Amino acid sequence: MGSNTRIIFVALFMCLSAVVMAEDPYLFFEWNVTYGTIAPLGVPKQGILINGQFPGPKINCTSNNNIVINVFNHLDEPFLLTWAGIQQRKNSWQDGTPGTMCPILPGKNYTYRFQVKDQIGSYIYFPTTGLQRAAGGMGMLQVHSRDLIPVPFDNPADEYALLVGDWYNKGHKTLKSILDSGRSIGRPDGIQINGHSNKVGDIAAKPLFTMDAGKTYRYRVCNVGMRLSVNFRIQGHTMKLVEMEGSHTVQNVYDSLDLHVGQCMSVLVTADQAPKDYYFVVSSRFHKKVLSSVAIIRYTNSNGPASLEIPPPPPENSVGIAWSINQFRSFRWNLTASAARPNPQGSYHYGKINITRTIKIVNSRYFVDGKLRFGINGVSHVDKETPLKLAEYYGMADKVFTYDLVKDEPTNDNKVVLAPSVVNATFRNYVEIIFENHEKTIQTWHLDGYSFFAVAIEPGRWSPEKRKNYNLLDAVSRHTIQVYPNSWAAVMTTLDNAGMWNLRSDMRERAYLGQQFYFSVLSPALSLRDEYNIPPTQELCGIVNGLPKAPLYS
Structure with missing residues (x-):
């Protein structure tokens, strides 16, 4: 082989290698969604299981991975998953919301394909059809x-995932029928931790996790409940907050942390106490009955039970609200840490x-x-x-909905x-979004497709002069x-992610009964640079059923 030929061969090889290496890794999953009997509070009921x-199943992935999940619906009802x-x-x-996708019908399957592009952190998935969230079907x-990309703390000895939240002993179909009849589903029956509920002194309780003395562990904790805020703490240990919903935080140390519906936090816990058992405690907040x-x-070398x-x-009460607001104000973005991209988090001013x-x-609320x-x-x-x-994409929006019924100012x-x-x-x-709560109960809100900067929480009513108190x-x-x-x-937040995105109450009863809307964020260019075409495998239903899936963007 001559020198010129070798140069051409090497150049071609490098080009081909670059093409092959350019695409980020893929992770493939197959999930079977079925019914099964579960009893987180000791009362058996029909639950929704995945595999x-x-x-x-817990999805462990790395920033920029492509996730492919083939979901088979073996239930007798439609099913959808969202990736909050x-x-x-x-x-x-x-x-994975009813406003963006047709549900997976009984006996059918659908393959989700998405990329965790430039993201790190702790997230949850859960069903959005009916009241299925009350039956399970959720994970981390x-x-x-x-x-x-350097992480602003040493690698922990291990990572532990905790899904906590309120639980109803009634089945999800019963709860849905209650709401459909015009009544509230009422108060939850208890608190579950990874599908179980134990009381102090329960000698039959098995350890959830183990720790080696002297080592540090990462606990990822998410509130997957239906309505209640909770507080979590670890007996005899402090917790160092390091990540919250995809952002590294200033590493303050806490004895306990409030966690509201839909929220996730990561804390570091060092096993620096006497070798024995300790309780991880979760209790409700802002609720008449604790x-x-x-x-x-x-x-691992435990020599005694947990203290009672x-x-x-x-x-x-009001003191508790002040305590929790002060804790919120202590949460700060770590401006010296790297983000999911090779640049500092705080470079975005x-x-x-x-x-x-x-x-x-x-x-x-209305009757x-x-x-x-709710509205x-x-x-x-x-x-x-x-x-x-789908109605908007096919130019049939006027046959399904009217834009801008929700005004920028309430009447x-x-x-x-x-x-x-x-x-x-x-x-x-x-865009600046103000959430004003005139009710006596705490609320939690979630926006799909975006992160936003949580710049202020205060008691009372908002007015423009309140902006001077924002954390900018x-x-x-x-x-x-x-x-x-x-x-x-x-x-x-900057509405720079083209598509249709759900803003909703994270209290499932409220969202199901109307406390949500969708942002339609259309790119004027109608270009693939800003939004993907409809996937060729996308299910069609309603008035667009049977229409061709020809690409509209170029």
Whole structure:
């Protein structure tokens, strides 16, 4: 082989290698969704299992991995999964909400394909059809940093995932029928921790996790409940907060942490106490009756049971709200840490961007023909047979919904409209969203497709002069925000992810009865640069059923 030939061969090889290496790794999963009997509180009921498990399989992946999950629905009802907090860039087709996708029908399967692009952190998946979240079908999705991106703490000895939250002993179909009849599902029956509930002193309880003395462990904790905020703590140990909903945080140390519905946190815990058993404690917050559950954490050389004296919960009532607000204010973005990309988290100076639109959201409850409904600014969302995203994509939006029923400012009357709710948004606008809670119960809100900067929470009513109290330097970038009773919260985000994205109450009863809407974020260019075409395997239903899946973008 001559020298020129060798040069050409090497050049071709390098080009081919570059093409092969350019695509990020793929992870493939096959999930079978079935019914099964579960009893987190000791009362058997019909649960929803994934591959026979509750909680469902844990997805361990790395930033930029491509995730492919083939989901087979063996239930007797439609099924959908959403990937809460995963910012599927340009791909609301896979978001897993009734407004964006047709459900997976009984006996059918659907393959989700999405990329955890430039993300790290702790996330959850759960069903969005009906009240299925009350039956299980949920799990954790852990996105690790790539090797070339330094993490602002030493590698832990191990990582432990905890899905905690309130639990109803009634079946999910019964709960749905209660809501459909116009009544509330009421208060939960207890608290579960990874599908179990134990009381202090329960000698039959088995250890949930073990720790070696002297080593440090990462606990990823997510609240997957239906309505209750919780507080978690570990007997005899402090917790160092290091990550929250995909962002590294300033590493403050806490005795206990409030965790609201839909939220996830990562804490580091060092096994620096006497070698014995200790309780991981979870108790409800801002609830008339305190519900609690414990799990055992055991030192590998344990020589005794856990003490029956557990750490108390934080103060309740108005003092408790002040305590929790102060804790929220202590959460800060770690500006010196790397992000999921090779640049510092704090390189995005969000506080210097001019606000182009302010949307003030007030949550409300109504009774329509004697039936309970919830809404936003006088509109109670209703799902349709045709997903809103599909109707818009095929130019049939006017046959399914009307844009902008929800106004940027709430009205003072108590009227409510029951209809599909879609708010038009300008691509790449920088938006301020104010959540104002006039009720006596705490609320939690979630926005799909984006992270936002949680810049303020305060008691009372919001007004423009309140902006002087915003944290415009190091507010944590996250995707959920709690709003305390008779309080408000403010977030900021750039609507730069084209698609249709769900903003909803994370209290499932409220979302099911209308407390949600969708942002329609269309790119003026209608280009693949900004949004993917409809996947060729996408299911069609409603008025678009049978239409060709020809690409509309180029």
